[in-house]
Amino acid sequence: MPSDGGDLLLQRGNERILLSCKYGNALIVGAPPILGLGKAAELRGAHAAIVVTPGRFDDEARRVAGQQRVELVDGAALWPEVKPFIDHDFSADAAPQGANRNTAIGRARR
Numbered sequence: 390m391p392s393d394g395g396d397l398l399l400q401r402g403n404e405r406i407l408l409s410c411k412y413g414n415a416l417i418v419g420a421p422p423i424l425g426l427g428k429a430a431e432l433r434g435a436h437a438a439i440v441v442t443p444g445r446f447d448d449e450a451r452r453v454a455g456q457q458r459v460e461l462v463d464g465a466a467l468w469p470e471v472k473p474f475i476d477h478d479f480s481a482d483a484a485p486q487g488a489n490r491n492t493a494i495g496r497a498r499r
Contacts, residue, residue, distance in 0.1 A: 395472040398433055406430075416444025416464070420453045427457025441467055 397408040407430040411422045423440060430438040437458040440446075445463045446454070454461050 395434055396429070398435060405433070405435040407435040409438060411440055413442065413443050413447075416442070418442045418444065418446050418450055420447070420449040421492060423450045423453045423457075423461075426454075426459050430458065443467065445453045449472060 395409070399406045399408050409422075409426060411418045413419060413422075418440075423446075425468075426438045426440065426452045430436070437460065439462060440454070443464045445465070445473065446461045451461060462465040
């Protein structure tokens, strides 16, 4: 589905999700890139937004995401999902952080 080029609008059946990839300083993403994503998703007809990063999110980003319909997927959760598709094991480069397995990625695999 077409988007503005910065984010992807994913659609399966009637469900739409805005997918956004973010990078931060030293692989830490703060709140500023997360602000307004819930509203951006709503304006595009999406039910929610997912933000992925190869690094991790700081506490303020997690707080802001919790106030919106924005799911955060950090490197610790992302790398196991993409590992079957790449040759090099980048998981050692990702900052460890707990991951909730009841996520959109987990649901999409079902």
